[in-house]
Amino acid sequence: MRITDLLTKDTILLDLSAASKQAVIEELVNKLDHAGKLNDRELYKEAILAREAQSTTGIGEGIAIPHAKTSAVKSPAIAFGRSKTGIDYEALDGQPSHLFFMIAAGEGANNTHLETLSSLSSFLMDPEFRKKLEKARTENEVLEAINSKEDAMSEEEEESVSDSAEQLVLSVTACPTGIAHTYMAADALKAKAKEMGVMIKVETNGSSGVKNLLTQDEIERASAIIVAADKQVEMERFDGKHVIEVPVAQAIRKPQELIERALKQDASTYKRSQGSSRKNDEGQKEKGQRTGFYKHLMNGVSNMLPFVVGGGILIAISFMFGINSANPEDPSYNQIAEILNTIGGGNAFKLMIPILAAFIAMSIADRPGFAPGAVGGLLASSGDAGFLGGLIAGFLAGYIVLFLKKAFSRLPNALEGIKPVLLYPLFGILFTGVIMIVVVIPPAKALMNLLDGWLIGMGTGNLILLGLILGGMMAVDMGGPLNKAAYTFGLAMIDAGNFAPHAAIMAGGMVPPLGMALATTFFKSKFTKQEREAGKTAYIMGATFITEGAIPFAAADPGRVIPASVIGAATAGALSMLFNIKLPAPHGGAFVIPVVDGNPFLYIVAILIGAAVTALIIGFWKKPIK
Numbered sequence: 373m374r375i376t377d378l379l380t381k382d383t384i385l386l387d388l389s390a391a392s393k394q395a396v397i398e399e400l401v402n403k404l405d406h407a408g409k410l411n412d413r414e415l416y417k418e419a420i421l422a423r424e425a426q427s428t429t430g431i432g433e434g435i436a437i438p439h440a441k442t443s444a445v446k447s448p449a450i451a452f453g454r455s456k457t458g459i460d461y462e463a464l465d466g467q468p469s470h471l472f473f474m475i476a477a478g479e480g481a482n483n484t485h486l487e488t489l490s491s492l493s494s495f496l497m498d499p500e501f502r503k504k505l506e507k508a509r510t511e512n513e514v515l516e517a518i519n520s521k522e523d524a525m526s527e528e529e530e531e532s533v534s535d536s537a538e539q540l541v542l543s544v545t546a547c548p549t550g551i552a553h554t555y556m557a558a559d560a561l562k563a564k565a566k567e568m569g570v571m572i573k574v575e576t577n578g579s580s581g582v583k584n585l586l587t588q589d590e591i592e593r594a595s596a597i598i599v600a601a602d603k604q605v606e607m608e609r610f611d612g613k614h615v616i617e618v619p620v621a622q623a624i625r626k627p628q629e630l631i632e633r634a635l636k637q638d639a640s641t642y643k644r645s646q647g648s649s650r651k652n653d654e655g656q657k658e659k660g661q662r663t664g665f666y667k668h669l670m671n672g673v674s675n676m677l678p679f680v681v682g683g684g685i686l687i688a689i690s691f692m693f694g695i696n697s698a699n700p701e702d703p704s705y706n707q708i709a710e711i712l713n714t715i716g717g718g719n720a721f722k723l724m725i726p727i728l729a730a731f732i733a734m735s736i737a738d739r740p741g742f743a744p745g746a747v748g749g750l751l752a753s754s755g756d757a758g759f760l761g762g763l764i765a766g767f768l769a770g771y772i773v774l775f776l777k778k779a780f781s782r783l784p785n786a787l788e789g790i791k792p793v794l795l796y797p798l799f800g801i802l803f804t805g806v807i808m809i810v811v812v813i814p815p816a817k818a819l820m821n822l823l824d825g826w827l828i829g830m831g832t833g834n835l836i837l838l839g840l841i842l843g844g845m846m847a848v849d850m851g852g853p854l855n856k857a858a859y860t861f862g863l864a865m866i867d868a869g870n871f872a873p874h875a876a877i878m879a880g881g882m883v884p885p886l887g888m889a890l891a892t893t894f895f896k897s898k899f900t901k902q903e904r905e906a907g908k909t910a911y912i913m914g915a916t917f918i919t920e921g922a923i924p925f926a927a928a929d930p931g932r933v934i935p936a937s938v939i940g941a942a943t944a945g946a947l948s949m950l951f952n953i954k955l956p957a958p959h960g961g962a963f964v965i966p967v968v969d970g971n972p973f974l975y976i977v978a979i980l981i982g983a984a985v986t987a988l989i990i991g992f993w994k995k996p997i998k
Contacts, residue, residue, distance in 0.1 A: 903924075
């Protein structure tokens, strides 16, 4: 399949009218929608914005490649837009962007589609190709330039490395979507290595699978390995090698610096026993690398969320038939409610704690930690130790496996192959299980019961105070550690059967983006045109409980935006508790308001009052834009 099968005349805009990043996205999404490439315009746009929230797709050199892989795409396609004056797309090099390629990949996109989409990213690394696109006067000239480039490029074959290579550098590139940045980083490294006369091989971990897999022989001969990735890649194979770990964007922007570091072996030595928290020879952590408790916890929470969200919302929907409608012996019994409750609460929700513990352990000890973590989490869940027991199980299993790796490190090399398939799972599950049953579960169960009883016994005044604190925490760092701590507490309370705290948490999390959206609507003179455009998106992000929608405003004016957001979010959380709202669904924003236990109208009032408080504080505090 050729690129021009996906990029056609009806998805090309040679003169964008947009003047801001948000407007560019809107214009290109509309182009794809009008060309009949999308099933759901709004859902696709949300997926694009979610990808931008992870990191900008303005990669520099005047290029931006917004992209998403979602079921909202009817058929894979590419939209091309060009701005002669340039648009501030928050590019990595700080320069205006002129060429925009919006990639739309469907959930069921096959490897042929994904490889074709990815090859475009590679072509854009060629300056001469970019110039042709900038000078093209018609849509046909754009298509001809792409066809010419594709014809000139021989079909890429799997790379091999000569045994005689004196200095060999290896690399692994990966991004969450696996469509654009993965391949652009690979091409940037290969092009710079060729210019420097350095032998390099790059493994890509893209949506279509792993390409150019590094062999064990190549790993042994390499000076160092550059891991430019924004998602987890297989690391254990690099044991004993110098490994440079950076975000994928750094490989696109600074390939020469990374290659030079690799040649000098200016990097930490990866040790299997060190798990995810690696240090260099001087004991310093690699720059930009998240380590420690927060990283491991977030790895567990992020992988647990799909089970929590899906299962929790199904449980909440079943409650719409009646709070006891899933019980065959209750007069309100409904078979549909029973099915929904069985899927959500009987299965998906029960996996929450084992999955949390498994991925925490895996973050600490890599793959060998997964099984002991999952078993420890299951023991915590079945033993009524709740969320707290699951957290302890994850960290316990992870560090037990790290201990086992160190203990078994002196075994003969002939036994190396049985460690991951026999020794680690056997002793990891055994030690984790025994410690959980004998030491952890009894006190954890008692503590969870005590906490639940404390919450149930709270008076109205104390509940309002708790709601105020939890709501405010959601807005302090908007997706950071405090936000996640409050959210994790809410999940623990849902697991314990206490739904009121999470209602306050969701209300507090929705307020910052909604408050900023209202402020940009009613106090337009206080915001730039770009901020007013961002405000429109903030309505959607706030309504869907994406607190990060307020981050662009907080970054531009933290002294006003953060205090105003905290006050508004705390107000919403306190009002939610005052109105005795309970929420069994852990996510969903406005979509799950109908399933609250309490008065849905009062819950909406609490959220809107909080958002209005934030908007008014900003409106009166912020100075007009000159």
